[in-house]
Amino acid sequence: DGGITQSPKYLFRKEGQNVTLSCEQNLNHDAMYWYRQDPGQGLRLIYYSQIVNDFQKGDIAEGYSVSREKKESFPLTVTSAQKNPTAFYLCASSSFGTGPIGAFFGQGTRLTVV
Amino acid sequence: QKEVEQNSGPLSVPEGAIASLNCTYSDRGSQSFFWYRQYSGKSPELIMFIYSNGDKEDGRFTAQLNKASQYVSLLIRDSQPSDSATYLCAVNRKNRDDKIIFGKGTRLHILP
Numbered sequence: 001d002g003g004i005t006q007s008p009k010y011l012f013r014k015e016g017q018n019v020t021l022s023c024e025q026n027l028n029h030d031a032m033y034w035y036r037q038d039p040g041q042g043l044r045l046i047y048y049s050q051i052v053n054d055f056q057k058g059d060i061a062e063g064y065s066v067s068r069e070k071k072e073s074f075p076l077t078v079t080s081a082q083k084n085p086t087a088f089y090l091c092a093s094s095s096f097g098t099g100p101i102g103a104f105f106g107q108g109t110r111l112t113v114v
Numbered sequence: 115q116k117e118v119e120q121n122s123g124p125l126s127v128p129e130g131a132i133a134s135l136n137c138t139y140s141d142r143g144s145q146s147f148f149w150y151r152q153y154s155g156k157s158p159e160l161i162m163f164i165y166s167n168g169d170k171e172d173g174r175f176t177a178q179l180n181k182a183s184q185y186v187s188l189l190i191r192d193s194q195p196s197d198s199a200t201y202l203c204a205v206n207r208k209n210r211d212d213k214i215i216f217g218k219g220t221r222l223h224i225l226p
Contacts, residue, residue, distance in 0.1 A: 042218035090157055102148045103214050105157040
């Protein structure tokens, strides 16, 4: 089945730790995105990538890092510099194509600081 | 001014009635517009997209776009309790800086 896989579903981080959230897609999509969602908030863009080995900061990139070494993979690292990382993290992908196709989401990773 | 604005709700609609959800956007260069449905604790699901002025219908859903007014809406006919969810409006500029920007969403509650 084609889709986007995020892992793990739940993740607990201790203060001062870096953690990495995995996102893999087999849809052959060019673009991939990371969003953060807090209760009562919409989706805020952290980073996005349109092509391998290239990515751009979104609105809330501070304290996060990404890589795009393969078209299928776009891991997100939440660093210790992110002071309030507890949130629902959503990875998405989309294809430029010739018409609008929208972004398709993985199941999300819920990160909690303990 | 926020890039994509939606009324947070909750919007309460009786079962069987028409639910009307609205969204405005600030960037006149926006070209593609999407509606997502998100159930509590789940990831968003794409339900409609539109890129031409006018109406686009898909089953019980109709998306409406007015680029001159920078306004997108979603109508849900014959509302069902299963339609109770948060509806997110998203906008894409479809150029080199190809971000997809989301509004905060409108919570819809269908009253049985």
